[in-house]
Amino acid sequence: MFNETSYFYDFNINEWAELLAETVKERPEWVRLLFMSMMLTVFVVGVLGNLVTCLVIYYDRNMHTATNYYLFNVAISDFILAFGILLELRSYRKTNLGTGSDYRYVYEEFGDLICKVHSFFVVALMNNGILTLTVLAVERYIAIWHPLLLKRKPIWRRVMKVIALIWIVAICEALPEVWTMALIKTEKLAICFIVPTTFARLLNGLLALVTFVIPLSIMLFVYSMIAFKVNVIQRNNSRDKIFNQRDNRSRVNKLIAALTVSFLVCWLPYFTIRLLIFASNMRHTPWYAQNWDLLLMVCSFNSWFSIVLNPMLFSLMSTKFRKALKMLWTTKIRRSPEMTRSVMV
Template sequence: MDDQQNTSSLWSDHLNPHFSVSNYLNSSEEYLAYMCGPKRSRLSLPMTLVYTAIFLVGVIGNLLVCLVILKHHNMRTPTNYYLFSLAVSDLLVLLLGMPLEVYEMWSNYPFLFGTWGCYFKTVLFETVCFASILSVTTVSVERYIAIIHPFQAKLKSTRSRALKIIVTLWIFSILFSIPNTSTHGILLQYFPNGTLVPDSATCTVVQPLWIYNCIIQVTSLLFYVLPMAVISVLYCLMGVKLRDDHSLEADKMSVTVQRPSRKSVTKMLFVLVMVFGICWAPFHVDRLFFSFVVDWTESLANVFNLIHVISGIFFYISSAVNPIIYNVLSRRFRSSFQNLLPPIFKQWKAKLPVQNLAPRKSVLYLPDCNQKSSAQEGSPSFPHRTSICSSHLSTVLIIFQHNIFIMLHKRDQERG
């Protein structure tokens, strides 16, 4: 009881450095509002609407990514295995983390899930944070090896190796989440006379704040600053290599649905990493801001609250935007997504291109009937192409027979 009260007073003094017995309020609701803030956030309604939109887009998109990779054998590449791991991480955040955070917006206290629920909440967010950045870093390293050392990549970059690395990444993520999780617990508020404030349980830091601050600073350095610096260097080197590599022209000509070009895959992953870094930057700024500030003022508290709201939005956007990037920049993902759409949408989407493009394509490809079917990658088959080519060949045959008939007729006249 005494240790709990001492921890409570330390936390309260950090957030309210000018608190004293003179600030004591008789109402437990007013006391809790003073010590822990309002029970319901003023932004609960608009934030819930924003989070709901992100939730729907993110869950549907990441489920499609997982289904595409599991269902299509040609999508089970080492690179896509890392993207599958990233999609699982995003789904955990959206399905388990977001509903809990929305609930806390509407009812900040009491925390209803007990000590183990608090541990689960903390370890979940920490684990997915570490797993996401490690997955992005690993796929960047794999892409670097594929560009700089392509022959070595073909020998070592296998699906079994990717699976082992992914399992290792998740184990490390869980282990590294333990230090921060150990600093959290259920905090109860007490009146100055020592009596317990009803419904005051909150899931927060219960250890000395300097321990929490050190953990946050170290993990932000190891799991954001350094990985993003390494990734930036790797993509700069890849950019130089791809720009100077003249063999890309031949690579572009040999692109098929089964084997996309190195440049297109690298471009998609570069955009993925760039968006990831932008979306996660406010999250780490929010944590570092809290860990470095010692003497809180009203203006600093207002800035922190603003950063906290922005970081939450961008944090969840990062979990929803990846499938959109795949659909826009990857032909393979785009065609695979379309195959998973309900039949009514596929039929509607298939009719429009055929009606608009079929006549134009038949004219453009008329001179070469045999080459057209193999050269048009991933294009829908138009049934009238064969008839056009057949009519063209039959016309040539008629002209040829007519010329032969004229030659024979002239020869008979000369003999006669």
């Protein structure tokens, strides 16, 4: 049933397939419809929200700052990533099998190749978002503690080099994971999932550290230092020496701190799965049979929900963004009556 490669020789693939068949159970109709509705909402809001974010930053020159360039990169990545939800939604459609009804994953229609390709693009795009938010936090830390360091090079050139490096690292992190993914088939199930070989378990342990523990630690340290700096400045009544009304840096820092909290909420379940694959005995853990299916659903929704939180937080917490959005609506999308009359004259 399975095409075993050298990576799989140290693990019983059939046993893993049987475990998944037992734990990934057929869900009640209302659960399936609720989950699909939530995912569809995430898709619509994610596409529109990230598209609006990109348009506002692109058209408004006042939004052309280092912080917004990084947020633009996240929005582009999340906009592309949102379309991966369509494949996820198809996986939850109800189909009729010879023995009854089941929820078949769409990968079965296309084979192992689409499983690996889809996994690569999703992981690479998600890694790009994680790395960008981490770099963004470091950028704000340097801007507050060592502002002269950021004035030595033009903003555009410096940020573009960093973003290019982020994409390279994101792709390099995603490539090894392709070799751990496989299309696992049973009589009732066809699922694209990690095969917990020795290589896959070590890789997931490493990626849990690189994509969650290290970024979260950096963000917590950076924002603790920023909060400390702000408190010291406020006590000395010299806030204007670092913050100015035009840049409104305090609001920017609140925004990025909120993005950090959203990072924790969205990626903790995914980190938990990586940690379980790395540290647990996959053959002799009764816990999986009771909770694995629920953890998969939570992980799936929370990781996709990240594409909604970023633009929502950006628009809700930034007065500058809301003003730029209003200006975009007035001048580009729906021209004001004054402009319309002037054109007619």
